[in-house]
Amino acid sequence: MTTRISTMGASNVLTEYLLNSASKYNKLSVEAASGKKVSKPSDDPTATVNILKTNSSLSKLSAYSDNIKSAKNELDVLDSTLSSLNDSIQNATDLATQAANGTYSQSDLDNMKTQVDSILQSVVSLSNTQYNDKYIFSGTATDTTSYGVTYDTQGNISNIGYWGTLTNDAGYQRDATISDGVTVPVNAAGDKLYGSYFSMTTTTPTTTTDVTTTTTTTTTSGTGQTKTTITSITVNDDGTTTTATEVGEGLMGTLVMLSQSLAKGDTGGISASLDGLSNSLDTVSATRAQFASISNRLDLTQSSIDNATTQLTSYKSNLQDADLSQVLTELASAKLALEATYQVTSSTLGLSLLKYM
């Protein structure tokens, strides 16, 4: 005996096939149109988790890449500043070498002093270089001017002071994160590069000694700079004693003292400043080398980030993006199947004994 087919049952079955074919076709068209085979988590949960993790990694890499770019910019500013500083020190050294010769007249030396003073001014302005509104030589006190100059009543420099965070303090360093848990410093120590200068005069009523003396001592400061202390004791006519103390440290100190020596025509002082200048030049070179190697490291990290980004992007694309040629082929066959279902449905539902009665 053959199976009975109820008319309603047959049409229900056909409707179901129609819906099936249509939904399959629809899913494939969405895939083809969006170009994505995973558009909601249940499409492929495992791929979803991997896509999300890849997204995190990619956004992290892009953030590190941004950090590196901003750090590189700051390091470029630092390097060009240090390069100018290098030139300034070189110029001062040339002048001091000439002057130490001893064959120049005082008026020549006065000319040279004017040049040294202008070099000093440019060094002070270099020390206050800003990047993105930050004083780059102020340590972490980036809102604070790195160096300030004060003058006494005679118009002489009485103080060139460093106002930023001190180098011997671990907190002076500013870091940029360039990779998981890896940070690099992006600022150089201002006080170590530029040094400082101050002078002080005190007059005491009683004298302990009746001899006028000038003592010059040269030591090395905590930051490895040449530190020159000049103490002059003058016995005045009224019986008082004037003690003038000058402390010059590093570049600023050397330049101020060079300028004074030039004004006084003090060949010994001029020669002594040559050592200080050479010391400062070494510090600048060493700092430039240190940050050049950091910059180099940034480049290397950047290129490895670029590589990883390329790989992860292609991995993500494999997980998420539809293989268009495959989808389009499947789409064509789904379309064919849908059309066949239409054909079958219309011809089957059209069949009836009524036609022949």
Place this chain on the structure above:
Amino acid sequence: MTLISCLGMAKQALAVNEAAITAVSNNISNVDTPGYSKLRVNLASVVIKSSSSTANNVITGVNSLSGVEVSSISRYSNTYLQSSYWGANSDSSYMNEYSNIASNIESLTNELQDSGLSTALSNFYSSIDALAAAPNDATARGNYLTAAQNVCTMFNSTGASLSDIKESLVGNGDSTDGSELSSSVDQVNGLLDQLANINSSIIKTGGATNSASSSGLLDQRDSLVTQLSSLMNVNVTQNANGTVGISLGNDALVSSSSVVGYLNAANSVDISGNTVTTMNIVDKKGTTIYPDVNDSITSGSIGAILDSCGTNSDNLTISNVTKGLDTLAQSFANALNIVQRDDPDGDGSVPMCITTDGTNTLSPASELIAVNKNSITTTTTTSTTGQTTTTISSSSAGITAADIAINPNVVAFPNKIAAARLSASEYQDWLATGEHSQDTGNNKNATILQTLRTAKLTQAYDSDYNITDLGNNTIDGYLANIVGNVGTKTENINTSLTTQTSVVASIKSQLSSETGVNLDEELTDLIKYQRAYEASARIFSTCSSILQELVMLGK
């Protein structure tokens, strides 16, 4: 008298064929009626047993034939297939409902879009990077807060949408009113009432005899049970008298012509503040007969609602997804707060924010970043001089996805973000001499915040004893796991739905091929009975003309 009996026979045959055509016409009329069972008129020849023992007399033998009669009208049915259909229908309706709920939940946690929580988190990390690059920049601080608020908003809206879904399914802690569950329960109770009525009608009309009049009642009965089985799984007992008994598990709901138990849903709130729904069976007066029958309802759309709002971690439940997001929100908040206010490494270092007092100087940070929205309170005090001071306080206790927020005090003063951190010795110097006050470019704390992106969060407490624990996952990783889990369960449900749909379709098609109407068959029957009717009419006219001949013969 044979001719006269021939006339009688023909008359009866006409009536019988007419009845058969009526049945065919009823079948054709109901060709598209769901649940209609085809009727069939059963014919039998009528034999009158003669009392005389003259069986050998041929003529007497012929005389004892007396035509055709309708022996019965039978209704095509298959009890076994019908029961399996009801069972399969419950399961498929369960999967259908669950699949709808699942795709709702899935769309809320679809992090593959470019506008989800993970995008907000990624923007937040970028804002930390900007803060680390320019810790004393007002724009960087503002962007950091905006990004953090966006993360909170994403948490809030997902949390709120999840609880909205739950509320629309089962109602809130007070009542189930207006929920899908409540209307489903009303439907179940309505169907139980109708079934009891149908049962009593079947008893009155003697349904068991499968008469034409009771066939419609039986169809209605089956259709009601089908509707009931879509709502929940029920045990159906088909009795000999044509009535059905309905029970849930072992608890009877309909027995003969009366409803002995109605379904009832009640909500309560558990200690964690979650709405818990309990299904009970009550009598007509509303007194509970069988409490807590949740475990018996395993299928049907009500089963799906109960499972999706339940706590079984094997299922895709709203509360599990919410719990995952709550843990994530709490851990995110604590991780931020610990860096903002505490000393995560235990090295005695102190997070510092900026105080603006003419110039910007560093001072120890005291404000939290992430707080519980519900804990934000505004107090206004009036001093003796009549000046009013408004203080806003908040706490980080019990943060959930729905109520994580950024401290309004920090939003009002972005300088309160601790981007700087002084080491223990630096802090002593700060205390003693005010050294480092100017170090507003210090980004040590922002650098620690940057590690949040890759930090695997294990059990930790902030200074207010809030626990952070993502089970050694990163924030992004934990979120990916939540999404993956929802995806896996939704995929499973969708696969089961496909399977169940084809199972129910196959049973339905078997059932309909057993009991349904085939137009071609009916048309064939129609022609058959029409021809028989025509032939009977011919016999009638033939007999009539023979009788006329006889009358003429007698003249």
